[in-house]
Amino acid sequence: MYDVIVVGGGNAALCAALMAREAGASVLLLESAPKAWRGGNSIHTRNLRCMHDAPQDVLEEAYPEEEYWQDLLKVTGGQTNETLARLVIRESSTCRDWMRKHGVHFQPSLSGTLSLSRTNAFFMGGGKALVNAYFRSAEALGVQMRYEAPVAHVELQDGVFKAVVLGNTHERIEGRSCVMACGGFESNREWMREAWGQTPEGDWPSDNFLIRGTRYNMGAVLKDVMNQGADMIGDPTQSHCVAIDARAPLYDGGITTRLDCVSLGVVLNKNAQRFYDEGEDFWPKRYALWGRLVALQPGQIGYPIIDSKAIGRFMPPVFEGVKADTLPELAQKLGLDVEAFMKTLNDYNAACHAGTFDHTVFDDCYTEGITPPKTHWARPIDTPPFYGYSVRPGITFTYLGFKSDERASVYFGGQRSPNLFAAGEIMSGNVLGKGYTAGVGMSIGTAFGRIAGTQAAMAAKTAASQHSSRISA
Ligand SMILES: Cc1cc2nc3c(=O)[nH]c(=O)nc-3n(C[C@H](O)[C@H](O)[C@H](O)COP(=O)(O)OP(=O)(O)OC[C@H]3O[C@@H](n4cnc5c(N)ncnc54)[C@H](O)[C@@H]3O)c2cc1C
Numbered sequence: 001m002y003d004v005i006v007v008g009g010g011n012a013a014l015c016a017a018l019m020a021r022e023a024g025a026s027v028l029l030l031e032s033a034p035k036a037w038r039g040g041n042s043i044h045t046r047n048l049r050c051m052h053d054a055p056q057d058v059l060e061e062a063y064p065e066e067e068y069w070q071d072l073l074k075v076t077g078g079q080t081n082e083t084l085a086r087l088v089i090r091e092s093s094t095c096r097d098w099m100r101k102h103g104v105h106f107q108p109s110l111s112g113t114l115s116l117s118r119t120n121a122f123f124m125g126g127g128k129a130l131v132n133a134y135f136r137s138a139e140a141l142g143v144q145m146r147y148e149a150p151v152a153h154v155e156l157q158d159g160v161f162k163a164v165v166l167g168n169t170h171e172r173i174e175g176r177s178c179v180m181a182c183g184g185f186e187s188n189r190e191w192m193r194e195a196w197g198q199t200p201e202g203d204w205p206s207d208n209f210l211i212r213g214t215r216y217n218m219g220a221v222l223k224d225v226m227n228q229g230a231d232m233i234g235d236p237t238q239s240h241c242v243a244i245d246a247r248a249p250l251y252d253g254g255i256t257t258r259l260d261c262v263s264l265g266v267v268l269n270k271n272a273q274r275f276y277d278e279g280e281d282f283w284p285k286r287y288a289l290w291g292r293l294v295a296l297q298p299g300q301i302g303y304p305i306i307d308s309k310a311i312g313r314f315m316p317p318v319f320e321g322v323k324a325d326t327l328p329e330l331a332q333k334l335g336l337d338v339e340a341f342m343k344t345l346n347d348y349n350a351a352c353h354a355g356t357f358d359h360t361v362f363d364d365c366y367t368e369g370i371t372p373p374k375t376h377w378a379r380p381i382d383t384p385p386f387y388g389y390s391v392r393p394g395i396t397f398t399y400l401g402f403k404s405d406e407r408a409s410v411y412f413g414g415q416r417s418p419n420l421f422a423a424g425e426i427m428s429g430n431v432l433g434k435g436y437t438a439g440v441g442m443s444i445g446t447a448f449g450r451i452a453g454t455q456a457a458m459a460a461k462t463a464a465s466q467h468s469s470r471i472s473a
Contacts, residue, residue, distance in 0.1 A: 002028040002144070003460035004453070005164055005175035007151045007221055008182035009033060010040030011127070011442055012424025014134035015449025016179040016456065017143045018102060023457035027143045028173065030164065032150035032182070033216045038135065040183050041213035041397060041425070041441075044254040045127035047109070047120040048446065049439030051093040058108045060118045065089050068119075071437050075285060079433020087406055088431055088440070091447035096121060099446070103133030116284060120439040127442075150216075154178065154225050154420070159412040161420040167220065176460035177419035179452040180410070181445075184398035184425045185219020186239060187211050187251065192395075195236035196295075208300035210244060212394045215251040222401070222426055231403040231411040234429025240436045241291030243267075243302055244394030245319045256318040259389055262290060263377050264313055264359070265306035266348055267391075269297040272331070272340035274348065279366070279376035288436035291393040302391045303334055305345070307383045313359060321387040330386045349380035397441065399429040408452035419459040421452035 004020040006013050009031030017029045031038050051068050052059050068089045072080055096106065105124035109117035116122075123130045139145065152167030163174040185191045192206035199205060226232055248257035262278050263286070269275050276293050280286055294302040324330035331341035347370055355364030357379055367374045402410045402422040410420045424445035431444055 002026050002173070002175045003464070004028070004177050004179065004456040005030065005173060006179045006181060006453075007164065008040065008180070008424070009038045009147075010181065010183060010424060010445070011042035011045070011131065011134075012426075012445035012449035012452075013179070013181035014131065014138060015446055016181055016421075016423055016453035017138050018134065018141065019450045019453030020179070020457040021138065021141045021143050023454055025457035025460050028175070029138065029143055029145045030149040030151055030166070030173075031145065031147050033147065033214065035147045037214070037216065038147060039128065039131035040217060042131050042445070043126075043128040044213050044252075045123070045130070045442055046255065047116060047122045047439045048442040049092060049119055049437065050096065050121050050443070051089050058106045058121050063119045068092075071285070072431070072440065075435030075437045076433050077435065081430050083406060084404070085431045088443050088447040091450070092443040095446050095450065098450070099130075102137040104130050116438060151182070151221050152224065154180070154221060154228070156225075156228055156417075156420070159415055159417045159420070161417065176463040177421070177456040179408075179421045179423055179449075179456050180221050180225065180402070180426055181423040181449060181452070182221050182426060183214070183217035183219075184239070184400070184428075185222055186213070186217055186395040186398045187215045188218040191219055191223070191236075203299075205295055205300050209241075209295065209393045209395050210248050210253065211251045212242065212244065212253055212257070212396045213251070217397070217425070219398075225402070225410070229412050231414065232400065233403040233427075234399040234401055234433065236398065236400040238399040238429070238434045239292075240288050240396035240399075240432075240441065241295060242288055242394045242396060243290035243294045243304075243391035245317060246301060246390040246392045247319050248392070248394065253394070257394065258287070258315075259304055259317050259391055260287065260314040261304050261306050261310055261389075262286075264310035265304055265381060266345070266374070268303045268305060268336065268341070268344060270299045270301050270303075270336070272336045272344050274344060274372060277372050277375050279374045279378055284438045287438075288396070290391075291395070294391055295393040300393055303336065303388055304391060305330070305381060305386065305388050307381045307386050309379060309383050311387075317389070321389045323385050323387055325384045325386070327381070327386055330388050334388045334390065345381060348374070349382060352378045352380045397425045397428070399432055399434070401425070401427040401429040404430050404448070406451070407455050408448045409455070419456070419463060421456050423448040423452040
């Protein structure tokens, strides 16, 4: 029997496995993906949001706890557990030495992406290098690993973990404790349909969603343990959801399919109407809002429109945009109604109040007299060539998860399980009721992965000593 069974093979699972092993536990890690695809969404990441009170190696200036907390409070609209959020924030200031010990290297922020040099530490080689380093370190420490080992059932007795059962071989594996770190359910198209439902017109909006990361986050364990009465948190329709190029692949398009020009232009729906303030806030604080906004539009499609003034001011997307010398030609090429398009663009252009454009501050370029307004960085779209893109909702990860606490415990009817824990996306809804701020996904997974691993090792020790005292009694 293993002391600790860790379900999942991404950042949270690896942090849990490493900590449990360091605490002396025997550890088995079960990853549903084949080895070549191990690592879940974590392989697509680039950085971790870190609290710090003074400049630190790759991090500039300071990013104090209170500012981090206010950022989270703002993006979640208050739908966050302050105790757990502050725990994540504090952990983010101390975890990097431990990460380095396990082979993770950091580099300064890349310029021209999301302007994160003060708040986020970037992984040298990205998330793939981080995951590989953790796997190497875990292997060296003696963590047992199995790939193509999808857990289908978590066996419980009155909230006490007993064993897992694999979905493919039906093998039953016993453990003294378990950490569930196997992501959300974003890759499960049927569950997404169930969550998002059908429109009065008969469409299934989620059929038009793309999945930015792994195809293996099917939510099998989430559903299984939820059906056994686990206390849950979060709304199944809430997720980190980015507007991505509509031509992106269904899975694993990763970071390169994101389109970062929204705040430099306007975004129309398929009726050629604007539908939200494109200049509401800085892009790092708003990019994760636009997927959901597009999801709520007819046909779940949006069209960012820019002119040549915007070129060079945002990360170039991997797919080229549609280019035209005139606005009517652009509308035509995008398949939008030319008359409606021109009315929207003409109204917008006429509403732009001339100010001093500065994309690095909340400038005084805003619109007057149109709905919705564009409150910053509003400049007429009048300089050819013009560019247009089509975007779809790109789901990064879902927020429905297990209600948890500062020990990463799972609860059943308000009772804490003594030996079942959760970490990462599968419980991120405790901190992220909605919204997102760049880099906090890895902060949550690292903080709770490490806590869950330590707690699981302790629970296993307790279970083992209870067992031996029963035998000797
Ligand atoms: C394109 C992209 C870019 C991102 N960039 C960043 C970033 O720069 N910074 C940041 O903080 N966050 C970023 N995120 C979010 C980040 O990926 C997640 O918050 C984080 O990786 C979650 O880690 P996790 O371990 O909980 O889940 P994952 O890394 O998704 O791991 C889940 C694991 O569980 C496995 N699994 C699933 N079901 C089962 C099962 N039944 N049995 C066994 N194994 C199972 C999967 O195969 C996978 O290995 C990004 C996400 C994407 C998609």
